[in-house]
Amino acid sequence: MLKRLRERISLTDVFMWAVGAFLLYIIIRGSIATLVLGKYSARQWFDIAVSGLAQGSIYALIALGYTLVYGVLRMINFAHSEVFMGGAFTGYFAADYLNQIGQLQSQPVLSLLIVFTVSILTSVGISVLLERIAYRPLRRAPRLVPLITAIGASFVLQYVFRGFFGSQFKSYPEVDALQGNFTLMGDFTIGKIEVLVIISAAVLMLVLYTYVQRTKTGKAMRAVSEDKDVAALMGINVDAIIVRTFMLGAAMAGAAGVLYALMFRNVQFFMGFFPGIKAFTAAVLGGIGNIPGAMLGGIFLGLFESIGPSLFLDGLGIPAPYQMKDAIAFTMLVLVLIFRPTGILGERLATKKA
Amino acid sequence: MAVETLSKTKAPSAVPATMDFNWKTAGRIGFIGGILAVLVSVIGMVETFDGRDIIGGVISMGQTVVVALIFATAFMAADRSSKTSPLFHILGGGLSGLISAVMLALFVWVSQLVNLREIFVNVSPSLIAILTFDKELPAELSAAVIQLLLTGLVLGVVAGVLRAAPIKIRNIIFSGMLWVVAIGLLGELIRTLVTGRAIEDQVAWVLGGRLEKGLSVNGAVSIFIFASLLSFISQTFGARIGKEVQTRRAALPATTQRILNGVILLVVFLVLWQLPQYLGLYLSDVANTVGLYILMGLGLNIVVGFAGLLDLGYVAFFAIGAYVMGVATSSAVGDGRGQILFSLNWTFWEALPLAILVALFAGILLGIPVLKMRGDYLAIVTLGFGEIIRIMALSDYLKPNIGGAQGIVGIQPIILAGQNLSNPISLFHVVLIACVIVGFVAWRLRDSRVGRAWKAIREDEDVAAAMGINLVSTKLLAFGAGAAFSGLAGAIFASKLTSIQPGSFSFIVSINILALIIIGGMGSIPGVLVGALALVALPELLREFAEFRLLVYGVVLVMMMLYKPEGLLPEETHKAELHEDENIPAESHA
Structure with a gap:
C-alpha cells in the first residue's frame, strides 16, 4: 500500500504541492491581516474591483484572439500583442484628427465609432498580413518554428511602428463626455470610462460568441479547430477560415486597443507587450481554445491582479505592493498550469496536444 | 492570391518556350520590392544609415540599403519571370526594378503634396533629398523622378543580365x-x-x-x-x-587527427589570447560583450538546442548570477542610494562558485514546475519566470537586500595576484578562458550519454521515456547546466561593470540570446560563435544599427524560420529533422 503510494507520488509533485501550500498560506495570511487591520474602506475596495473589472474586460478581449488562433492552429500568436498595439496607435491618429477638427467633443458617439472602426480595420489588416507572410508557409513545420517566427514578427511590428511614429508616448485626447463619474449610492462612484469599457467589451464578446456559435462561418471555425483535415474533406476552405479567425481575433484586439487607450490615455510602440502576455495568461487561465473561458479568464485575471496586491501583500507589510501586480499575474499563470493545466473551463491541452 | 496561383501553375506548363515571359510575377515582385524600399525609408533606416559611406562621396550605406532591396527583388523577378530566355530574364529584372522605382517616386511625390511628417516622424526633407539625388524640390521634381526611374530600370536590367549570365x-x-x-x-x-x-x-x-x-x-x-x-x-x-x-x-x-585538431585549436587560442593588444580598449570591450553572450548562448543552447525546451526567461539566471556576485562582494553597504544593507564582502573568486551554484540551483528549481509542460506553454511560463525575477529585483520589497531600481554598486572587480583584471584588455583573457571552459564542457556534454538523452527528448519525449530515459532528471540537468553557464556570465558581467541595475536584465536579453542560437543553428556549438559575432559584434560596431537592432533581429528570426530553420552552421541531426518531409531535394533557384 505504502509502496504503491510512493510510486505514484514523485518528489517533484511533493515539491510542487509544498510551493502551492506556501503560496496559499501567504494569500490567506495576507488577506486576513489586511482585513483585520482594515487598511481599506469598502469604497476603496469597490474602486479597486471596478478598475480590475475594466482592466479584465480588456484582457478578455485580447485573450479571445489568442484563444481563437490557438483553437484553429494550435500555436501561440505571440505577435497578437502587436496587433493590439497597432490598433491603439492608429486609433490615436484618428482620435487626434477628430479632436483637432472639433468633432470629438461635439459628436462623441459618432467620433468614437470612427476611431473604433479605424483601429479595428488596422488590426485586422496587420493580422491578415501576418498570417499570410509569416504563418501560412509554416503550417506543417515543427511546433517551435511558428512560435519563434511569431516572436520575430512581434519585434518587427514593434519596431516598424516605432520607426513610423517615433518612440515617445502619445497621449490620447480626452473625451469630455467620458469624464467624471456616475454616482451609484452614497460614496460609491464609478468612472464613465470604466462603464464604457466594461459595457462595450461585454457587447463585443456577446457578438463574437453569437457569431461563432450561430453563423455558418462560426460553425466552420469550430470544425477546423476540431480537426483540420476532416474539415477540409467536408468542403470547408481551411485557409479561408483560418484567415477569418485571425480577422475576428484582431477585430477584438483593435477594439481593446482603443478601450485601453481611453482608459490609460497613452499609446507607445511597446504598449502591447504586457497586456499581451497577461491576455495570454487569461486565455490559459480560462482554458485555451475555449471562448467563454477566455472571457472568464480575462475578467478573473483583471480582478485578481488589482485586488491581489492590496489584499494579500499589504497585510504582510510589504512596501509598495502594487509593484508586484505583474508578478502576481505570472505566479497565477504558473500555478494554473501546474495544478489545473486545463484552465477553468478547458479540456486537457497543456500536456496532451501542446 | 489569384495572381499567384495563376503564375505558379502557368510557369512550368506547356506554353511554348519562347513565350514564357511571366510579366505578372515580375511586376508583383517589383511591387513588393518597392514597398520594402518605401518602408525602410519611412521607418528612418535610410536616413540613419546615410551617415556612413560605403564609397566616400559615391554611395552611402543608406542608399545601399535601398539599392540592395531593389536589386535583390529585381534579381528574384528575373529568376522567376522566365525559365528559358536570357532576354526575358533581363526584361523581367528591368520591369521589376522600374516598378520598385515607380513606388519610390510615388512616395517622393506624395511627400511633396502632403506633410507626411506629421504622422510619420522620419519622413524628413533630408530623407527625400537622399532619395532624389539632392535635387532642388519641388522645382526639379520631374527631373528627380526621371532619374529615380532610370536608376531603378538600370538596376533591374543589371540584375537581369546577371541572372542571365x-x-x-x-x-x-x-x-x-x-x-x-x-x-x-x-x-x-x-x-x-x-x-x-x-x-x-x-x-x-x-x-x-x-x-x-x-x-x-x-x-x-x-x-x-x-x-x-x-x-x-x-x-x-x-x-x-x-x-x-x-x-x-x-x-x-x-x-x-586528434593531435592535428588540438594543434589548430591551440593556435586559434593563442591568436585570440594576443588579440586585445591589437584591438584597443573599445574593441576589447566589444569582444568581452560578445564573449558574455557566447557564454549565455552556450548555456541556452543546451536547454533549447540540445533538449528542445524553449526557454524565454533565460535572462533570469544571468540576473541571478549577477545579483549573487553583487550581494556577495559589494563594498557599498549602508543606507544610501544604490547601497544594500548587507554584503558578504567576499572577493570575486570566492563569490564565483557561489554565483554559479545558486544559478544552477535556481535553474533546477524553476525547472521543476515546467517538467510536464511542452512547447508553447513552457515558453510562456519561462517568460513569466524571467519577468517575476526582474520585478522582484525592481521592487521596493527587496530593496534593502538587492537595491531595488537603483541596483547594487561597489561590486568587487576581478583581482588576481594583486592585479585588477576588470579593464577590458585583461578581462578579455578571463572571458576567453571562461568561454573555452564552458565550450569544452558543452562539447563533452553533447557527446555524452546525457547529451544523447537530451536529443532523444527533443525528438520525441514519449519515445525517450519509453526507452528508459528518466525525463525528470535529464530535463532538470539541462535546465541546471544552462542556468549555471548563464550564472557564470552574469557574475563576470557584474564584476566587469562593478554595478548592476534591473534594467540590464530585461526580456530583450533573452530574445537576443535566443536569436543568436537560432542564427547559428540550434544545437550547434560553432553556431553560437557565429550567431554571437553576427548579432552582438556587428551591431556594436555599426552603431547606426542600434536603433534598428531589434527590428533586424525580428526580421532575422522570421527569415531564418521561413527559409533556413536549421541555422547557418547546422547540427546534422537537427537539420535532417527539420527537412524530413521534403522527400525531393528542393530546387535551387539562386
Whole structure:
C-alpha cells in the first residue's frame, strides 16, 4: 500500500504541492491581516474591483484572439500583442484628427465609432498580413518554428511602428463626455470610462460568441479547430477560415486597443507587450481554445491582479505592493498550469496536444 | 492570391518556350520590392544609415540599403519571370526594378503634396533629398523622378543580365560586390585598428584617410577586383583542394587527427589570447560583450538546442548570477542610494562558485514546475519566470537586500595576484578562458550519454521515456547546466561593470540570446560563435544599427524560420529533422 503510494507520488509533485501550500498560506495570511487591520474602506475596495473589472474586460478581449488562433492552429500568436498595439496607435491618429477638427467633443458617439472602426480595420489588416507572410508557409513545420517566427514578427511590428511614429508616448485626447463619474449610492462612484469599457467589451464578446456559435462561418471555425483535415474533406476552405479567425481575433484586439487607450490615455510602440502576455495568461487561465473561458479568464485575471496586491501583500507589510501586480499575474499563470493545466473551463491541452 | 496561383501553375506548363515571359510575377515582385524600399525609408533606416559611406562621396550605406532591396527583388523577378530566355530574364529584372522605382517616386511625390511628417516622424526633407539625388524640390521634381526611374530600370536590367549570365560569373561578381560593401561598412573599424601602425598609409590608399567616411574609389575598385579574383580562384580550384585536404586528413590515423585538431585549436587560442593588444580598449570591450553572450548562448543552447525546451526567461539566471556576485562582494553597504544593507564582502573568486551554484540551483528549481509542460506553454511560463525575477529585483520589497531600481554598486572587480583584471584588455583573457571552459564542457556534454538523452527528448519525449530515459532528471540537468553557464556570465558581467541595475536584465536579453542560437543553428556549438559575432559584434560596431537592432533581429528570426530553420552552421541531426518531409531535394533557384 505504502509502496504503491510512493510510486505514484514523485518528489517533484511533493515539491510542487509544498510551493502551492506556501503560496496559499501567504494569500490567506495576507488577506486576513489586511482585513483585520482594515487598511481599506469598502469604497476603496469597490474602486479597486471596478478598475480590475475594466482592466479584465480588456484582457478578455485580447485573450479571445489568442484563444481563437490557438483553437484553429494550435500555436501561440505571440505577435497578437502587436496587433493590439497597432490598433491603439492608429486609433490615436484618428482620435487626434477628430479632436483637432472639433468633432470629438461635439459628436462623441459618432467620433468614437470612427476611431473604433479605424483601429479595428488596422488590426485586422496587420493580422491578415501576418498570417499570410509569416504563418501560412509554416503550417506543417515543427511546433517551435511558428512560435519563434511569431516572436520575430512581434519585434518587427514593434519596431516598424516605432520607426513610423517615433518612440515617445502619445497621449490620447480626452473625451469630455467620458469624464467624471456616475454616482451609484452614497460614496460609491464609478468612472464613465470604466462603464464604457466594461459595457462595450461585454457587447463585443456577446457578438463574437453569437457569431461563432450561430453563423455558418462560426460553425466552420469550430470544425477546423476540431480537426483540420476532416474539415477540409467536408468542403470547408481551411485557409479561408483560418484567415477569418485571425480577422475576428484582431477585430477584438483593435477594439481593446482603443478601450485601453481611453482608459490609460497613452499609446507607445511597446504598449502591447504586457497586456499581451497577461491576455495570454487569461486565455490559459480560462482554458485555451475555449471562448467563454477566455472571457472568464480575462475578467478573473483583471480582478485578481488589482485586488491581489492590496489584499494579500499589504497585510504582510510589504512596501509598495502594487509593484508586484505583474508578478502576481505570472505566479497565477504558473500555478494554473501546474495544478489545473486545463484552465477553468478547458479540456486537457497543456500536456496532451501542446 | 489569384495572381499567384495563376503564375505558379502557368510557369512550368506547356506554353511554348519562347513565350514564357511571366510579366505578372515580375511586376508583383517589383511591387513588393518597392514597398520594402518605401518602408525602410519611412521607418528612418535610410536616413540613419546615410551617415556612413560605403564609397566616400559615391554611395552611402543608406542608399545601399535601398539599392540592395531593389536589386535583390529585381534579381528574384528575373529568376522567376522566365525559365528559358536570357532576354526575358533581363526584361523581367528591368520591369521589376522600374516598378520598385515607380513606388519610390510615388512616395517622393506624395511627400511633396502632403506633410507626411506629421504622422510619420522620419519622413524628413533630408530623407527625400537622399532619395532624389539632392535635387532642388519641388522645382526639379520631374527631373528627380526621371532619374529615380532610370536608376531603378538600370538596376533591374543589371540584375537581369546577371541572372542571365553563367552562374560562375555571377558568383564572382556577387562576391566582389559583397566584399566592397562589407569592407566599406567596417572601414572605420579597420582604420582605427591600423592608426599609428606601419601599414597605415597603404590602408589609407584603399580605405581613404582617417578623416574620410568610406572607401576611396580606387580602393573600392581594387577590393572588387581582388575579391572577384579570389572568388574565381576558389571556385576553380577551391573545391578540388578542399577535397584533397579532406581525403588526406581522413587517411591519417585517428590519434594524428586528434593531435592535428588540438594543434589548430591551440593556435586559434593563442591568436585570440594576443588579440586585445591589437584591438584597443573599445574593441576589447566589444569582444568581452560578445564573449558574455557566447557564454549565455552556450548555456541556452543546451536547454533549447540540445533538449528542445524553449526557454524565454533565460535572462533570469544571468540576473541571478549577477545579483549573487553583487550581494556577495559589494563594498557599498549602508543606507544610501544604490547601497544594500548587507554584503558578504567576499572577493570575486570566492563569490564565483557561489554565483554559479545558486544559478544552477535556481535553474533546477524553476525547472521543476515546467517538467510536464511542452512547447508553447513552457515558453510562456519561462517568460513569466524571467519577468517575476526582474520585478522582484525592481521592487521596493527587496530593496534593502538587492537595491531595488537603483541596483547594487561597489561590486568587487576581478583581482588576481594583486592585479585588477576588470579593464577590458585583461578581462578579455578571463572571458576567453571562461568561454573555452564552458565550450569544452558543452562539447563533452553533447557527446555524452546525457547529451544523447537530451536529443532523444527533443525528438520525441514519449519515445525517450519509453526507452528508459528518466525525463525528470535529464530535463532538470539541462535546465541546471544552462542556468549555471548563464550564472557564470552574469557574475563576470557584474564584476566587469562593478554595478548592476534591473534594467540590464530585461526580456530583450533573452530574445537576443535566443536569436543568436537560432542564427547559428540550434544545437550547434560553432553556431553560437557565429550567431554571437553576427548579432552582438556587428551591431556594436555599426552603431547606426542600434536603433534598428531589434527590428533586424525580428526580421532575422522570421527569415531564418521561413527559409533556413536549421541555422547557418547546422547540427546534422537537427537539420535532417527539420527537412524530413521534403522527400525531393528542393530546387535551387539562386
